[in-house]
Amino acid sequence: MQIKQITQYIESIAPLAFQESYDNSGLIIGHPEDEVSGILITLDITEEILDEAIIKKLNLIVAHHPVIFGGIKKLNGRDYVERCVAKAIKNDIAIYAAHTNLDSVFGGVNSKICDKLNLRNCRILDPMTNFLKKLVTFVPTAHAEKVRNAMFEAGAGSIGNYDSCSFNLNGTGSFRGNAQANPFIGQKNQLHMEEETRIETIFPKHLQSLIIQALLKAHPYEEVAYDIYPLDNNYPQAGIGMIGELQTPIDEMDFLYQLKKVFNCKVVKHTQLLGKQISSVAVCGGSGSTYLNMAIAQKADVFISGDFKYHQFFDAENRIIIADIGHYESEQFTKEVFYEFLTKKFPKFAVHLSEKSTNPVNYLI
């Protein structure tokens, strides 16, 4: 197995195009065509994690947090990042990270949090914007089905739980090829009118080149007419955070105790209780404080995340309960996410969960 077979599979679930602008997900160290002896799954890269990979003879580490965020100009071993990078290269260990792209998909970090809390009807809390495009093309009617299906197979036409979505309108196209043309139908230098179908469909922008390739391959014309429009619609299939409902509303204190137990937290920092039942729950693994307003706007009763600063707790203003369970605690089940989808796809391959907690925060109780 080559590294790229693993990374392409992960990116089919969590496309790199879904990562935030500041992020550095993807293959950080290693060559895509190197052979993989086994995979070690972790939340963070530390020197201890590298030692674990070396001892277990696993030469690919799949992590949630990228070990390198900004640029590195020197490798002098002066901090843990420089030491980890040097150690990985010396020991021929590849490092891959799926960070905010895995936060942003169904089946990713936040889906797992929702599963652990038995939430139903889960939706993306902050759907991506400027991510959808419209494709319009004109096809001789007898070939419309073939072209439509080719675009659908490449990923066009998916809306929520529906696929193969398009709008089709028949009309008349006109064209005249010059002396160098080789028209599929009609004659050179003669104006031709043809019954054509205008096909409109929608697609997420990271699939654009695949869909255009599929269109050009399936379309019979020498010159294919098509238009691509950017859309202002949200993309509800991807984005940060999730919101869902409990099966039955419960008392807020009971909910917080349950939360503490499920996430095995030493402490849950929370804002003032509101004397209401908890029904709607918003979650955002990691540092999610900037999504508080989205949770309030969508009428969540509680917002679960980590890394809230003192002043940010004031922003709840009795409209919601903030429950800060800790960054590591909120993302701890991400290791399970990786493990489940990698072992499902590669059942006979050595995929190991790291036995170490990389949480740098300790609690004195």
Ligand SMILES: [Zn+2]
């Ligand atoms: Zn994180």
